[in-house]
Amino acid sequence: MIKDEKISEEQLNAFIDGELESEEINGVFDEAEQSAELDGRLCKQRKLKELVKHAYRDVPEPRRRTPVGRMPASMLGMAAVASLLLFLGAAAGMFFTQSLEQRSLQTGSESAATGQPVITSENYILHVSSGDPEQMQRALKMAKALLSSASSNTPRKVEVVANEKGLDLLRSDITQFTEEINYLASNRVVFYACSKSIQRLEEKGVVVRLVPEAIPGYTALDRVVLRMQDGWEYIKI
Amino acid sequence: MAYKKLLIISQRRAFRRLVANNRERLYRMAFAWTGDPQLADDLVQQTLLKALKNRKQLRDFAAAEGWLFRILANCLTDYRRAKREFLSGDNLELIDKVTPERRFREEELVQKVRQAVQRLPINHRQVVTLVDLEEFSYASVAQILDIPVGTVMSRLCRGRRALRQELLQTRSDEMLTPAINIKRVK
Numbered sequence: 001m002i003k004d005e006k007i008s009e010e011q012l013n014a015f016i017d018g019e020l021e022s023e024e025i026n027g028v029f030d031e032a033e034q035s036a037e038l039d040g041r042l043c044k045q046r047k048l049k050e051l052v053k054h055a056y057r058d059v060p061e062p063r064r065r066t067p068v069g070r071m072p073a074s075m076l077g078m079a080a081v082a083s084l085l086l087f088l089g090a091a092a093g094m095f096f097t098q099s100l101e102q103r104s105l106q107t108g109s110e111s112a113a114t115g116q117p118v119i120t121s122e123n124y125i126l127h128v129s130s131g132d133p134e135q136m137q138r139a140l141k142m143a144k145a146l147l148s149s150a151s152s153n154t155p156r157k158v159e160v161v162a163n164e165k166g167l168d169l170l171r172s173d174i175t176q177f178t179e180e181i182n183y184l185a186s187n188r189v190v191f192y193a194c195s196k197s198i199q200r201l202e203e204k205g206v207v208v209r210l211v212p213e214a215i216p217g218y219t220a221l222d223r224v225v226l227r228m229q230d231g232w233e234y235i236k237i
Numbered sequence: 238m239a240y241k242k243l244l245i246i247s248q249r250r251a252f253r254r255l256v257a258n259n260r261e262r263l264y265r266m267a268f269a270w271t272g273d274p275q276l277a278d279d280l281v282q283q284t285l286l287k288a289l290k291n292r293k294q295l296r297d298f299a300a301a302e303g304w305l306f307r308i309l310a311n312c313l314t315d316y317r318r319a320k321r322e323f324l325s326g327d328n329l330e331l332i333d334k335v336t337p338e339r340r341f342r343e344e345e346l347v348q349k350v351r352q353a354v355q356r357l358p359i360n361h362r363q364v365v366t367l368v369d370l371e372e373f374s375y376a377s378v379a380q381i382l383d384i385p386v387g388t389v390m391s392r393l394c395r396g397r398r399a400l401r402q403e404l405l406q407t408r409s410d411e412m413l414t415p416a417i418n419i420k421r422v423k
Contacts, residue, residue: 009394017368017393019375044405048397051404052369055350059268062278127286196282221282224289225260228253236290 006031007038016045123157125227127220128237131165133176139169139237140180143189159227160184163194163220166237167201170214178211185213194220252292255301256285262371263309269366270313272355280316284309303373307381310363317359353403361396364389 007028014020015028032039124146128139143158150156160169168174170193175181181191193214201208210216218226228234263284267277287308288295295301354362367378368389375393379386 009398010390013390013393013397014375017372017375044401045397048401048405049369051346051350052354052365052400055347055354056265056269056366056370059265059277060274062264062274127290129286196279219282221285224286225253225256228256228289234289236286 006035007041012041012045016042016049123227123230123232124235125159125161125224125232126235126237127224128160128162128166128169129164129220130237131168135237136166136169136175136177137180140177140184142235142237143184144180147184147187147189155188157188157190157232158184159190159192159223159232161192161194161218161220161223162214163197167193167197167208170210172209172211175211181211181213191215192218192220192223194218194223196220251298252289252295255298255305256288259302259305260285263305266306266366266370267309267313269351269354269370270359270362272351276316280309280312283312287312303377303381306367306371306373307383310382313359313363350400350404353400356403357396357399361392361399364392365396365400368393 011020011024011028015025020028028042032042124143126139126143126146128136130136139160143160146156146158162169169177170181170191172178185191191211191214193210193216195216196219198208198210198216224234260281263281264277267280267284268274271277271280284305288305295304354366357365363382364378367373367381368375373381375386375389378389382389384392
């Protein structure tokens with residue numbers, strides 16, 4: 001068995017990983033000139049590194065559901081009706097927006113009296129991942145406070161995204177907050193149920209039923225990143 | 238006041254770019270560590286959400302990439318601790334069988350390498366992939382995994398030795414027994 005007495009395995013690795021100083025690099029090159037065996041070892045180490053890189057150049061995409069793909073067939077019809085209503089609602093909304101804002105502002109003065117922290121006039125995405133009802137309640141209170149403290153000139157947008165155990169907030173058969181969700185949704189707070197968390201539960205055989213206000217279209221991360229790209233503020237509850 | 242606001246906006250933008258630029262890289266690394274696309278995706282989601290939550294802790298954006306990979310490594314540790322189990326090469330084989338690309342010869346090579354990587358102990362697998370896929374320096378890997386540089390080097394040696402034996406059918410390890418210790422690395 002041939003043993004190379006000059007260059008250790010660690011040194012070879014450091015050489016191919018660019019971790020050596022130039023003096024040591026020269027030393028390895030000099031040795032490789034003298035030894036075909038060392039040269040062979042270097043080639044193999046390089047080949048191995050390239051093989052590993054090559055193996056992960058294109059990695060398989062995770063299985064993700066698209067928003068439409070996740071809708072049951074029965075919901076597609078509802079979606080069409082909803083689109084029509086949305087169109088009609090858009091026209092009607094022009095008349096009702098003002099009153100909604102006024103309502104929101106009225107709530108705002110109440111909330112200000114409760115001593116909520118001062119909040120700047122921006123859009124917010126709140127993220128709930130805890131199954132603790134207190135945390136859920138905190139998220140809903142914060143959503144309400146954010147709406148309340150918005151300036152009347154620039155209505156604030158607020159979204160709540162729930163994932164992992166926090167998804168319970170939006171599960172109709174589990175949540176304790178149906179009324180609060182309904183109230184906030186009627187004040188234009190949008191609720192998103194993480195598609196990945198739904199998928200995980202379904203894979204375990206759990207039938208996931210969501211409150212009607214919940215939109216199951218995105219993973220929590222996708223929604224958060226999307227909104228951050230839009231300049232929204234992210235708050236983890 | 239205006240300066241402070243501009244700074245906040247600029248930091249926020251930089252963070253968004255950081256997330257956008259690294260999501261794919263983190264996923265690739267998570268896949269290399271777990272061999273499971275779904276689990277890898279979950280880990281990346283957890284990683285980025287944790288990063289978003291703790292973004293104010295990040296003072297030096299130059300170190301941000303290493304910080305993200307460190308969170309990923311911690312997420313994996315948490316996952317393994319919670320599950321008390323981990324995907325082995327056997328699990329990967331099952332996943333491979335449903336991969337359509339397996340029909341092609343080149344893909345077979347890719348799968349062979351991935352299986353060999355999956356068979357490495359997770360500690361070795363993490364070091365090898367961080368160095369080979371992301372070209373992280375030994376010092377960065379040491380920070381990401383919270384281990385000494387010497388441990389990075391020894392794990393890398395063992396990991397690569399195992400891969401070489403499986404993939405390149407090398408001669409005996411004796412040939413590669415270190416004769417002298419390396420004095421320093423960058």
